[in-house]
Amino acid sequence: MATPEQQAIELKNQGNKAFAAHDWPTAIDFYTKAIELYDKEPTFWSNRAQAYLKTEAYGYAIRDATKAIELKPDFVKAYYRRATAYAAILKPKDALRDFKQCVKLDPNNKDAKLKLVECEKIVRQLAFFAAIEVGDEPSAADGLDLDSMVVEPSYDGVRLEKEMTQEFIDDMMERFKNGKTIHKKYAYQIIIAVKKLVYDEPTLVEVDIPDDVQLTVCGDTHGQYFDLMELFRLNGKPSDKHWYLFNGDFVDRGSWSTEIALVLYANKWLRPNCFFINRGNHETDDMNKVYGFEGECKAKYNERTFKLFSESFSALPLATLIGKKYLVLHGGLFSDDNVTLDDIRKLDRHKQRQPGQSGLMMEMLWTDPQAEPGRGPSKRGVGLQFGPDVTKRFCEKNGLEAVIRSHEVRMEGYEEEHDGKCITVFSAPKYCDMTENKGAYINIGPDYKLRFAQFDAVPHPNIRPMAYAQSSIMSALM
Template sequence: MASAADQATALKNDGNKAFAAHDWPKAIDLYTKAIELNDKEPAFFTNRAQAYIKSEAYGYAIADATKAAELNPKFVKAYFRRAVAHAAILRPKDAVQDLRKCVTLDPTNKDAKLKLAECQKIVRQLNFYAAIEVGDEPSAAEGLDLNSMTVEPDYDGVKLGEEITQEFIDDMIERFKSGKKIHRKYVYQIVIAVKKIVYEEPTMVEMKIPDDVKLTVCGDTHGQYYDLMELFRLNGRPSEKHWYLFNGDFVDRGSWSTEIALLLYAYKWLRPSGMFLNRGNHETDDMNKVYGFEGECKAKYNERVFKLFSESFSALPLATLIGTRYLVLHGGLFSDDNVTLDDIRKVNRHAQRQPGQSGLMMEMLWTDPQTAPGRGPSKRGVGMQFGPDVTKRFCEKNGLDAIIRSHEVRMDGYEEEHDGKCITVFSAPKYCDQTENRGAYINIGPDYKLDFHQFDAVPHPPIRPMAYANNSLMSMM
């Protein structure tokens, strides 16, 4: 019979095969089994750390890389993996420390030297932004005279007047499919109109499904425009009798984020009470600066467009209550059992534009479920995790059947956890062209029964994910 060490090596090799097939959960499981048989091999921990990075469990990756460095303080890969995870959760100062260690241990490591210089540049930029930050900047819409802005005669799309039309949206969908843009005047009109609409909505929107209406709940779409088109092809586009709720993370990572944001906003303008938009953790300035949306806005339009989107994102509701049955929010539940729906209603999102490092807004955008009871540290390194008992108490206290959240890839596109009281839905299949996951959406009728549907990714033009991202950090992943 093979020794424990040999069995562990075989499991690690199987983990490498699963990793090569982009099945991160399977790779993590196999590396974990290898570690259970042999917890003295640092490479097992750095391999699992890399799989955690791919599945965005950056907190777990940091823990594994730290363990590898403890087992072998001269293991360059351990510090490099930890630097990558620190950079991913926007801690470039910590990444700089680890990269310095890499260079000290291996002065010939060109990759570590390059990444160190890039991270040091990011730190300097962040220090500069912090130094010049002012409290109440004027709106990016100030001084924007839309009436005098002309659309060039050679613009070949449908014209937009004072109000949005279905004809304009249909034309915009086709323009975006063929790689065209809409005129920046129309971008300004759409974003400004929708900011006004969502600003007036409550922090927790409360809606009921009429007898003749179907509601579709979608999770993260992350700039995967062609996959959103596939979802609409299979399930139908938004209409008077077919409402949609998009549960955050419309933007970043995928390279058609402006197209998705503009399309969802156009539908919101056309039917304010039939298109619901929750804020996600990627509808925030710090994520947009790194994960691509800011760069995409500037590349396709201009900086003002990004600033207008930023203002509109901070005005988005944080949750939607469907009937009295389902609370839909991007991340999850809270560090305090006493939080109620009333507490969510009272969150003043207009006073606190960005979620920060603590508080209800941050937890609503960032937390994740766990299988163990109670609460635990976040696998992401941001927020925390909540167990089935936490979910059960919250639902019982607030008279809910379940919470519906997004925020995490699920290989089947959705997952029912915590005895069916915590449901995750994710609508970006083959996420970032790297993860072999399906996408999903949930249809809910007037009977409030959940009807799950899965779909697969479709081909898209040859533009890689995060093509507009801050490459100084993204090239590390």
């Protein structure tokens, strides 16, 4: 008869196999069962911390790595994993402390030394930015004379005049497939036009679906351009009769974020009343600086392009109400049961601009559901988690059938939780080329029934995720 410790080791080994197969949730389940049988082995906690890193549950990763360190104070891997989790939630000072400990314990660890140097650089940069921080900066559009900007005769794409056309969008999508960019003048035109459109929209956009229209709700696409093209191939491109709502996190991580952002924006410009975009937690400056979008903009266009996108992101609506039945927002629900749809309507997103560490905007962009009733600390280390009772009360109070959100990988591409009242949809299959998940989207017709569709990832050019990230610290997450 095997001892609990021996049984736990076997469960850990099964967790390692699931981890090697990129099935992070199953790996977490096995590691959890191992810990339940025998909680004195530090590798069980450290391995689960690594699996949590892969699922972006950075708060849980910090907790587990800390437990591993308590059990084994010289456990270099646990310090490294905790440091990586701190870096992921933009706490570089905490990451710096742990990387220093890694190097102290293992002076020959070249990777930890490199991460330590990068972390020190990030901390210095943050201190510099804090020291020079001023009030409202002038817009990146100031002094930009688009009328006098010349598109060279050698430019081989469709020309864009004063208004967006379907011909331009179709040509642009093909250019992007072939590894080309559009002229920077056209990028400027698109971003500036869409910033004005979305700025004038309410914080809570309210949409009714006409009798002859289908609305598709998409979750995170995270710069996975070729998978977005597959979604359009399977489900149909945006049109006057086929509306789309993209629920945030269309940039960062994947290395075709500018392509996705420009395609979505061009469609918004062409059909402003048929195409909708919610802001996600990655349409924010601090995330873009770490997770690749800023670097990609500079590599493919220039710094001004990033600054224009940044201004447009802070103008995006935070939620969409579909037929008074479904609230669609990127993260989830709130720390206070008294929050209503009217509170979202009244939220002045133009004054706040960036979500910060607390408040309604942060919660709308960052929170996650949990199976247990009530509310709990965030597995991400940012925001909170809310249970089925919280969702039920919110829906009843606001006359909703369900909340539709994104923000988290689901292995099947979507999941109905909280008695069907909390629905997650995620549209980036084989996320970051690592996770063996499907992508999904939701079609909603005039009957307001939800029809789920799944799709698989397609091949893409050999450019790795996070290729444009400024720091290789984040490569530890890949």
